[in-house]
Amino acid sequence: MEEVIPGSIIVTGASGSMGKAAVEALAAGGRSVIMACRNLEKGEAVRREVLARVPGAALQVLPLDLGSLRSVRDFAAAVAPSAPAGLLNNAGTMPPRYSLTEDGLEQTVAVNYVGPYLLTRLLLDSFSPDASIVNVISLTAKYAHIDENLLEKGPEDFHQLRTYAASKLALMLFSIELAKRTSLRVNMSDPGVVASNMIDLGRWFDPLADALFKPLCKRPEQGAAPAISALQSPQTMKIFKGHRCLDVQERFLDNPLSGLLWQKTAQRTGLK
Numbered sequence: 001m002e003e004v005i006p007g008s009i010i011v012t013g014a015s016g017s018m019g020k021a022a023v024e025a026l027a028a029g030g031r032s033v034i035m036a037c038r039n040l041e042k043g044e045a046v047r048r049e050v051l052a053r054v055p056g057a058a059l060q061v062l063p064l065d066l067g068s069l070r071s072v073r074d075f076a077a078a079v080a081p082s083a084p085a086g087l088l089n090n091a092g093t094m095p096p097r098y099s100l101t102e103d104g105l106e107q108t109v110a111v112n113y114v115g116p117y118l119l120t121r122l123l124l125d126s127f128s129p130d131a132s133i134v135n136v137i138s139l140t141a142k143y144a145h146i147d148e149n150l151l152e153k154g155p156e157d158f159h160q161l162r163t164y165a166a167s168k169l170a171l172m173l174f175s176i177e178l179a180k181r182t183s184l185r186v187n188m189s190d191p192g193v194v195a196s197n198m199i200d201l202g203r204w205f206d207p208l209a210d211a212l213f214k215p216l217c218k219r220p221e222q223g224a225a226p227a228i229s230a231l232q233s234p235q236t237m238k239i240f241k242g243h244r245c246l247d248v249q250e251r252f253l254d255n256p257l258s259g260l261l262w263q264k265t266a267q268r269t270g271l272k
């Protein structure tokens with residue numbers, strides 16, 4: 001792999017709607033960005049688009065498939081020596097059907113929670129001391145139900161939206177646990193409902209409803225804005241939403257599941 005630009009902010013899912021908006025905002029603010037993408041061609045196309053708007057930006061596209069523990073380990077090994085200045089865990093998925101990754105994990109939970117968990121933990125000792133970590137959650141997390149067996153759920157437990165919400169709640173509990181265990185800044189960003197590739201409402205509504213509803217959603221730049229604020233904030237363990245910086249609700253703060261999931265996920269990913 002090519003030499004990695006030191007002191008960069010890593011943005012996962014940089015080829016997506018909000019990922020691209022985040023890369024552009026960071027580049028416009030003078031930051032160098034590592035664009036972590038599973039599809040390098042898409043990533044390069046986004047890089048060229050951003051460069052056309054922010055000439056001279058320091059952007060590097062590197063391969064990362066969050067649905068593969070091996071890919072996460074390879075990516076972490078490649079970027080660790082560059083002492084990254086931040087990590088925006090933005091990539092996410094909401095597949096309509098149950099499927100397993102090469103590691104035997106359900107795809108949604110693997111990409112939205114286990115991959116970011118492993119990536120973040122592998123990089124913990126490599127970040128610059130003032131680094132900032134931001135995890136993109138969702139308002140659905142508030143309504144989710146999970147238990148300590150999240151990683152062992154079978155097809156009978158799968159439901160597109162409920163599994164997505166559960167993965168985002170797990171990411172939220174991970175963020176809280178990480179904020180307690182590290183001196184780095186760890187925050188969350190809730191983009192709201194954003195017109196993006198992910199919000200393809202075809203499965204729940206007819207195309208007419210999609211056409212009517214999508215324009216009411218936020219634009220990707222608006223959805224990415226709280227993540228940019230969170231990356232720059234001196235705060236930790238907060239949720240950035242719209243223009244606000246919110247405290248985490250008590251019931252999430254002292255949830256014993258956070259520690260349990262931390263341990264179980266560490267075991268499952270081969271960490272101590």
Ligand SMILES: NC(=O)c1ccc[n+]([C@@H]2O[C@H](COP(=O)([O-])OP(=O)(O)OC[C@H]3O[C@@H](n4cnc5c(N)ncnc54)[C@H](OP(=O)(O)O)[C@@H]3O)[C@@H](O)[C@H]2O)c1
Binds near residue numbers: 064093193
């Ligand atoms: N849109 C909303 O209303 C909304 C609301 C709340 C939270 N969010 C969250 O916001 C984040 C960004 O979503 P978005 O709306 O911008 O959706 P999007 O346009 O679909 O972008 C998702 C990004 O994640 C990447 N990705 C998917 N699977 C991956 C994998 N296995 N490994 C690495 N990258 C992978 C995609 O890569 P490809 O380009 O290769 O597909 C894409 O770059 C997600 O975490 C999502 O859950 C979205």
